[in-house]
Structure formats: structure tokens, C-alpha cells
Amino acid sequence: MTQALNLVLGGVFHAAALFLVAAGLQLVFGVQKILNLACGSFYALGAYTGIAAVNAALAAGVPAPLFLPVLVASGLALGVLGPPLERLLRTIYDRDEAFQLLLTFALVLMLEDVIRFVWGAAPYQMAGVYLTYGQVRLGTATVPVYNFIVIAAGLAIAAGMGLLLTRSRFGGIVRAAAENRGMAQALGVDMGRISTRVFTLGLVLGTVGGALVIPAGAAVNEMGIELIVEAFAVVVIGGLGSMRGAFVGALVVGVLKAVAIAVYPEAEMLAVYLIVIAVLLFRPTGLFARATA
């Protein structure tokens, strides 16, 4: 029983990061109609930058328990990349989807080498702060408190995104732009500015996701291109463009992966892809598809 609980908690921890990346993917798809393959690279960039920031902060004498704010701040700081990257993508908004997909693929290739150039090809790890906040005993298993913090942060950001999109003026404009770009523009919405903001928000969700999850492991060069496939599975299961879908999809993929690893390791990703294919075939719009973000 405790083993099963431990398993599910591990899955939910992974799901929290997955949700953030997938939420970024959904936002950008909702407004710009671009399936951004580079969102996995943003996640990897967030992870590497987070490690570098925390290691630098610890070396500068910042007490260990303060590593979490440093981590989040480093993820947010990467938002500066949003406007220039969005400007690049803007050149192909009115082109065929194939070109849009390929331009984000170009970003994947470039960002992978940027990471390799700055941090090298060897796995990169954070100084041991993962257990700073202690551990919780659950029967026979122990779970780091940090995992609960990340899960809580994931939930809080999900709730925040929900409020932002449904209650704020910005959210209303974003939903309007997702629904009908031309009409929103005709009504006086500055689409250029909205696109920049939405893309930056999507990027920051990815980088913060990467930063939050990385104290539990090591960053490797391939983490971006590996995660994108999972994030992609999440949005397919949840439905393209739907926030609620990203939330449920992340839980499904995260927990399914954790269970599959424990029960039948060979089926780890196989199980995920089978579900993706099943969803695409029987409910091609996903479980929660709506036209809006």
C-alpha cells in the first residue's frame, strides 16, 4: 500500500513539471496556432540555468533553504528570451503548419547545442540541497518534502493560470485571440503584443518547470528532446489548446509512466504512446478539447 502511494507520488511529482511544460505548449498553440517543439528545450534550459544559479548562490553564501526562490527566479529570468524568439516565429505565422513546425525544430537543434556549449555534454548536477527541507515518512517509504513543494507549486500555478485566463482582462483577450484572431484584431487587440506575452508566458512555464524538477536529479543534454515527446503526449491526451486537458493529461502520463516502470519496465513509454494513439483514434480532439486556451 505504501509502496503504491510512493509510486503515485513519484508520478505526480513528474506530472507537475510535465503540466507546466504542456501548459506552455497549449497557450502558444491556442493563440499562435503553432505546435512548439522547442518547449522541451525551454524545460532543459530552465533546468541547466537553475542548477547554475543555485550552485552560484550557494557558493556566494546564500543559506541552503533559500535555494527554492533562487531556482524560481532563474526560471523567470529566462523570460527575456521570449520576445526575440517570438519575433523570429512571427515571420511564419501565416505560412503552412509544416514551416512552423520546422522552425521550432530548428530552435530545438540550436538550443541543444547552446546547452552543450555552455554546460558541456556530461550530466550536470546541483549541490545537495534536495533534502534541505527534510523528508516525510509514509509507512516504510520516505518522501522528500521538496517533492510535495513542487506538487503544491504545480497545483498553485495551475490554479493561477485558470484564474488568469478566466478572470483577468489579459485572459479574456487571450481567449478571444485564440477563438478568432482576426476578430480580436478588428476589435482593437494588439495581436503583436499579445503574441509576445503569450509566447513569453509559455516559455517561462517551461523554464520554471525544468528548474523546479531538477534538484531531484541531474540535467543531461537529451532531456529536452525527451521531454517534448511526453509533453506532446500530454496535450494529445488532454486535447490541443485546453488547459484542463494539460492538467489531466500530465497526471495520466506522469502516473502511468511511474506505474509502468514499477510493474513492467519495458512498457514505460510504450504504454504512454499506446494511450496517445488510442486517444487520437477514438477522440482525436482529446479528452477536454475546446477551441480556447
Added chain:
Amino acid sequence: MTGRLAPAAAVTAAAAVPLLGRDYYATLMLPFFGYSIALLGLNLLFGTTGLLSFGHALFLAVGGYTAAYLGSTLGVRSLEAMLAVALVVAAVIAVPVGWLCVRYVKIYFGMLTLAFGMLFYSFLYKFYALTGGDEGMPVARPSLLGQGFGELDKTAYLIGPYYYYSLALCLVAAVVMWRIVRSPLGLSLRAIRENADKAEYVGVRVRRYRFYAFVIAAVFGAAGGVLLVVPTGLAAPTLAYWTHSGNLVFMLLLGGFGHFFGPVVGAFVFIFLQDQVMSVTQYWRFVFGAVLAAVVIFLPHGLMGLLARRADA
């Protein structure tokens, strides 16, 4: 006029490469032949029919692993047998996969093909006993038309008989694809790309024809996959990885998917450019990402778009 001269000159040049004594460049041509065949198929799906697959590497892996399995496990030596079985296996896999995928178009088609590609990748990666897992499967040197060429060392074999075998196969593939594109089937596929609804109204069975294009592309992909693994001597799971599919589409766009010879030009430029860039810097992905971005933004019709004013495929 140049439309006939240029391909003939290119074939003559390709046939002369092993005679120049620069063995290294001759070995670089080998993956070019494999990719050319695979891309001719992919272009039928994307350039001619308008369906963008982000999982086509699946079929290259099918070809590569079929050759490896036949050679290593069953002891088959004949490359013709490997090719024949690979084409059949690819068709057998492409029938259900294609039947499911062509029910969708645009981004959903791309996502579904990517999912199938990654499904196959994780199968190759995880089922160690059958596929060799992350280490892949070795590919023994096959015999060509019953000839073992045991007296030749590996390089001599590859840039000698194997080189001309690949070149010939590439030519056959190009001729077959040329006939397909010029056939009523090709015409229907172009009609589907231009306007699927109108094509349906005038009696084109849109979904069935997309399915045909998918299966044909898969078979070409498998043939290319077989040719790719013999020079490297290894079928590895990364053959099926989604970034490999991305690179295939990259080559197609680089050459120009609107033109019959675009895929061949794209494969050639990609392979030789990659070789040059890799010899200068280990960060070739960055350079290639920048090249791809530039092609997408400034050169949407690819290199052939620069050369030929009129796209005719």
C-alpha cells in the same frame, strides 16, 4: 532540356566518384543513396500529397532492423532477399498504421505519425532480447547478386560493388517514383494536395489515395533504411527517433519539396554540409538549426526553388 541533362550529368558524376581515389567522399555518398530513396518516398507523401509526417524514420528503422535481423539472427546473406523482406515488412506495418493515420490531416497527421514512430522507437529500445536494445543490432556484410566479394576489405567492398549497387537501386527508385508521380495516381494525389474537397467531388477517393501514398512512402523508406545500415554495420534505435524524422523533413525542405529532384538535392547537401561543419565544430546542430531557420524563413521552396523557376512535381 536542362531537365534531362542535369540528372544525367549528376548520375555520371556519381558513378565517377569512386574512381577519383578520394575514398572518403565515396563513403559519404553511401548514406546519400539511402536517404535519397527514403526521401523520394517521403516527398510523395509531403510534396505531392501534402501530408507532413513527423514519424517517417519509423520505416527507415523497419528496413534497417529487418536487414540486421535477417543477417545476424537468421543468417541470410543476400541483400536482394533483405530488400525484398524489408519492403514486405514495411508494407505490412504501413497498412494498419497508414489506415489509421490518413484519417487525419495537417497537424493531427503529424502528431499521429510521430506517436507511431516513437512507439516503435521505445519497442526497439526496450525489448533487448529481440532488438539488442540501445546497443542495436550488428549488420553483417551482405552478398550482392549472389557475390560475396570476400576478397575485398570493407572499404573496397563499400566503395566498389556496394557503391554501384546502391547507385543502381537509387536510379531504379527514382524511375519508379517518376512513373508514380506521372501516373493517374500521382495526378490524383496532387489534386488532393491542392484541394481535397474538390478532388473528392470529381471522384478521387481521397482517403484511399492518401493511404496508397503512405504505403508507397513507407516501402521507399524501408529500402533506404536497408541501404543505410550496411555501411555503418549497425541498426540502432535512434534510426526511429523523432529527431531523425525531423532531419528527414529538414532534408526535404532544404532541397525543395515542390520539385521531383528536391529530395535528392536536399539529401546530398545535408550530408556533405554536415560532414564539412562537423569537421570544423562539434556544434553542428547549432549551425544546422540556423540553416534550417534561414531556409524556412527565406527559402521556402528550397534549393531547387532557386534553380528551377517552375515547380513541376
